[in-house]
Amino acid sequence: MTQFTDPRTLSKADLESGSIFAPKFDANGLVTALTVEAGSNEVxxxxxxxxxxxxxxxxxxxxxxxxxxxxxxxxxxxTSGELQELVELRTDCDQDALVVVVRQTGHGAACHTGRKSCFYRRVEMIDGDIRLSDTGDAPLFDPEEVYGR
Amino acid sequence: MTQFTDPRTLSKADLESGSIFAPKFDANGLVTALTVEAGSNEVxxxxxxxxxxxxxxxxxxxxxxxxxxxxxxxxxxxTSGELQELVELRTDCDQDALVVVVRQTGHGAACHTGRKSCFYRRVEMIDGDIRLSDTGDAPLFDPEEVYGR
Structure with missing residues (x-):
């Protein structure tokens, strides 16, 4: 079992400015990880x-x-072959979120729908009505072929 | 009260490919929002x-x-004057996370420590030991002056 420092044992200054990694896990033992593409920074x-x-x-x-x-x-x-090579891992000020900077391999698709990014839809308010619109990012692989579903 | 479509009422196809906004809130009624800078995409x-x-x-x-x-x-x-002008809002495939694309105003600092980004430290494994190292991003304002603490 990997064990890290309990963030509650650190002062606010040490948590926010120190060199001790003390991830603040939620009740399920998890932190949020945002994966971005090296170079472009695309989420x-x-x-x-x-x-x-x-x-x-x-x-x-x-x-x-x-x-x-x-x-x-x-x-x-x-499963998909779309491995992500780690370039850099970062933590935020209060150590409850991570940014994972990667080189996306395979077809270059991080999303299970076959698209490069999971964020392929805009949330827009038009005349007070909130709807989604597709950004037009095309799938780079066919999920049915890759996952067999 | 703002009400959105309950994502459990949508098919997987509609949730992932449709134009109905149906955010999948957690038990506390929240979704994770990642804020990135317009243009640079910096988180x-x-x-x-x-x-x-x-x-x-x-x-x-x-x-x-x-x-x-x-x-x-x-x-x-x-409080800080560091308002964020919305450029675009995006949702992910299963609608449980948002990307907020903004123009950061004020000093250009999104982090309460006065830095541009909250992600100013790298998580590194050196000889099996996991530590943080500062990326050197300097504070753009003095938090004590701005927040009075």
């Missing part, structure tokens, strides 16, 4: 990491998350 | 939005979050 996806996923990501050099739906470690791309 | 901060915050952001054109610590709507920058 690819949002997922979650537990202590083991963080350690495994740093150890292996491949983004590894905690799958809440499957209840297990999830090496991104292990 | 500035991570916060949360409830239904009201989403509607108010779209209505006002200024990023408005739900402050979990204060338990109320939080128009970003109302």
């Amino acid at each position: 690819l996806m949002v997922a979650h990491m537990n202590a083991e996923a963080i350690a495994e990501t740093l150890r292996s050099g491949h983004a590894t998350y905690w799958s809440r739906s499957r209840g297990k470690l999830w090496k991104k791309g292990e | 500035l901060m991570v916060a949360h939005m409830n239904a009201e915050a989403i509607a108010e952001t779209l209505r006002s054109g200024h990023a408005t979050y739900w402050s979990r610590s204060r338990g109320k709507l939080w128009k970003k920058g109302e």
Whole structure:
């Protein structure tokens, strides 16, 4: 089991400015992880990491998350081939969120729909009505072929 | 009260490909919101939005979050002057996260520490030991002056 410093044992100054990594996990032992593409900074996806996923990501050099739906470690791309090579991991001021900077391999699609990014729809208010509009990002692979569904 | 479509009433296809906005709120009525700078795509901060915050952001054109610590709507920058002008709001495939694309006004600092971004520290594994290292992003304002603490 990977163990990190309990953030409650640190002063606010140490938590926000120090060099001790003390991730503030939620009740389920998870922190939010935002994955962005190295170079372009484009947000690819949002997922979650537990202590083991963080350690495994740093150890292996491949983004590894905690799958809440499957209840297990999830090496991104292990099924689809869309592995994510770690370029840099960052934490925020209060250490309850991470930014995972990656090189997206495979077809270059982080989203299970086959698109590069999960954020392919805009939320717009038109005449007081809130709707989604597609940005037109085309799928880079066919999910049915890759996942067989 | 702002009400959106309950995502459980939509098919997976409609949730992931449709034009109906049906945010999947957590048990506290919140979705994760990642704020990025228009143009550079730099991740500035991570916060949360409830239904009201989403509607108010779209209505006002200024990023408005739900402050979990204060338990109320939080128009970003109302104290510090670091308002965020909305450029675009995006949702992800399963509609449980938002990307808020903004123009950061004021000193250009989204973080309460006075820095542009909250993600000013790298998480690094060196000889098996996980530590933080500062990226060197300097504060753009003095938090003690702005927040009086």
